[in-house]
Amino acid sequence: MSRAGGSPEMSPSGSLGGRSQRTLARTRRRASRRRFLAGFLAQRSGVAGLAVLGLFAVLALLAPLLFDSAQLDVTRATGAGLEAPSGEFWLGTDENGRPVLALVVWGARVSLVVGLAATLISMVIGTLVGIGSAHFRGWFGGLLERITDWFLVIPFLPLAIVLATVLGQSLVTIIAVIGLTSWPGTARLVRAQTLAVEARPYLERAKVLGGGDWHQMTRHVLPNVMPLVLANTTLTVAIAILSETTLSFLGLGDPFRISWGTMLDNAFSNGAISSGAWWYLLSPGLCVVAVVLAFTLVGRALEVVLDPRRTSS
């Protein structure tokens, strides 16, 4: 609303000096970063989500210091099988007598890595395909759209199972499978947003100024699509972590690494439910819920903060 725009970075011309637009761009970037940070801090749920994520990230990073990897060795387990939580084993033990707490902390590493890496793949493919299919009308755009539709209607689990079987069970396979199957949603979203941006008159103006496809996409479409993609990323991370859990639970995970999914799988197959070993099931389960929820909260907050309409008030 305010037209005055007397923001502090609007210093008199003197300080902008002859040092050209680089100084200018830096000033502007600093200002927008400040605005972004202030906006995000105002979103309480987002800050809470970020705190939870930070905690898990720190635990994952410090896992080797907190729990000697020797504790994960089945042959050197110190406790008895399926021991209930106690002063020695805070979260009890698994069927081999390993402490569940150590497993959960080590499992966070795999779950987070899979979640983030798969999301990165999914975002890159989704954004490229989405922008491409909206920007290039004609056969190329049509082809990209059909491919998106095709991936969208393929049921995730059967495809994932087939891919995991063909490519072999490893962490890389899991990441690839999740990444390659979760992008169509993003592509759809990006395509819709790109179409909206391309209908704006400033794209026409850029065209008449002589800007080619590359210019239009990098200078106008991408900056206006990225906030949405970024907000969507957090939701995709949540889905990827859940997918990793699902695949591992189905026994398609990497058998040599501990993740929350493999823990759940082991708990299930070793009769944790029938023997009442709730700590074994609940610990990884709650971790999954907490991380997924935290990512979702951060995503929501980002969506609000990055909405361009917000900055105009």
Next chain:
Amino acid sequence: MSLLEVRDLSVTYRTAGGLVPAVRGVSLTVEAGQSVGIAGESGCGKSTLAASLLRLLPSSAKVGGSVLLDDEDVYTMSFGRLRAARWAEAAIVFQGALHSLNPVHRIGRQIAEPVLLHDSTVDGAAASRRVSELLDQVGLPARMAKSYPHEVSGGQRQRVMIAMALACSPRLLVADEPTTALDVMVQAQVLALLDGLVRELRLGLIVISHDLSVLGTSCDRVAVMYAGRLMEVGPARQVFDAPTHPYTMALSAAFPTVGDPVARRAPRGLPGDSPYAGDLPPGCPFEPRCPMSVDECTSVDPVLVPAGAAGQLAACIRVGQEVPR
């Protein structure tokens, strides 16, 4: 007794940035069979004024003064009474006819809706008779009741909106920018329709527009608004042709007379922009852009005083003084 009497109306919005006065002390009367135009630029408060007449403002707005509809204060009415008054006594045609119609319902059903809502004795057959009657009144064929909004043109949609507003035979019609986004030829058609309704049904009509030239030729009286205030009021033709307030002069000159040698290759406008309602200058709000301001203008906030022809009022301390033009 006037059909509508607005007395010293003020509307203030509470915003995060403080109080924003959108309408400041506006008085206005509309008689049956009379059309009054309210002219002003974006942000001058004219749409807030229109909404305030029927108590359609958001809860963040604080209203002062009074709006008398047939001598009954709209702001002291019970909600039930207000609901009845909103269609049966005064109806509003909103800006943006293109988006105000529901795309999934046939036009006939949308026109019948207020009829059925306000009179429980009306049955389906009577309602559809009323719809044909209303369509005829706005110059559309009765078969259009079976069409969907996307099947008719912009001008026709505007007519449908007017038919909807007429559904409960109101005595006052408020039209907010009824011709914006319409072509000149269609605009002329819609204005002729509104004019006919005022004469035939003895409606009171308030037309809100940014285009003084349209109001000057189609209304009986015109009020010019700037920064929430009425700057000039008077007989429409008179205000448009012989304005006395410098702001009205500028507005009038902004719409040149085709064929007038003075306007040829000489577009005229005002430097600067309208003030933001939350940050008004002291004294006359128009002073910063006024080509004939004097020192006194920065301290005195002028009130409407008789100026020019009979019935013409202007809020300017220089009115009546010999002003070099």
Next chain:
Amino acid sequence: MTAVVAAPAVLAVRDLEVGFRTRGGRRALAVDGVNLAVAPAEIVALVGESGCGKTTLARAILGLARPSAGSVLYRGEELDYSRRGLKAYRRAVQLILQDPTGSLNPRHTVYDAVAEGLRIHRIAGNERDQVIGALSRAGLRPPERYFLRYPHELSGGQRQRVVIAGALALEPSVLVADEPVSSLDASVRGEILALLLRLRDDLGLTVLVVTHDLGLAWNIADRVAVMYLGRIVEVGSTEQVLGDPKHPYTRALLSVVPEVLQVEPIVLVGEPPDPTRVPAGCRFHPRCPALAGGSAAPVAERCRAEPLPVLSIEAGHHAACYLAPLD
């Protein structure tokens, strides 16, 4: 016949046709045979109702729409539609759109918006000085104060000036302005129009204004071309076309403009024309008040059946009407 356009035209279209496909899949012509020449430093207004093809014609002139027949000529040469050809052409011919708010990327500052063209064309020289020059020519002074502002911090008039500055930075020879002031406040309108006039006088810019506003044409245009259903129906100097209209459509259009006092309004019946259903004979005959009123009786047969020829590109006052020579 009269002489051909005196000065060599900087911009011309010859027998231009631009087609489009309707939702039903039918082909129709938005521009259906147009000849027009614009001389250097001339301001030409293209007026008509929405759907008459004036915006499509402007887009074709900018190379944004490909003609299905005929050609666009810049300095006598046909438009080169190759990527490189268009890019070069767009240094010379620039566009001002109706909606200045939408024309500016909300995430770009004023500086970036004005420098955009300079960067695209990698124009040599000090970018900052060029931006300062363009902003001050567009009337935003002192320019440095606007550098870091975002579009939403500016008023409508200032935004339109930023768009104009962005075009001026490329030092074009032609500006195509599509309804440049119709979304601006009345009191700001005159200032923007005065700016266009000044740019013509100071820089020798050629301006093609697309508008429905006859008052605007009277304010700034040297010549006026009236379009109806894809064709130019009347063309001539502003004084001729608006002062002494020959075509019944121009007369009707003028009569409904509130700013024209002396005449009784001729409100045309019926809805705006539809390019998918072009009437036989004269395109205007179903709505023509002269035909309905009987004053066109001597030529009525021809109005209904015989198509009118496309108006030629020659200078002078022309109207596509069987009545025009009889006047």
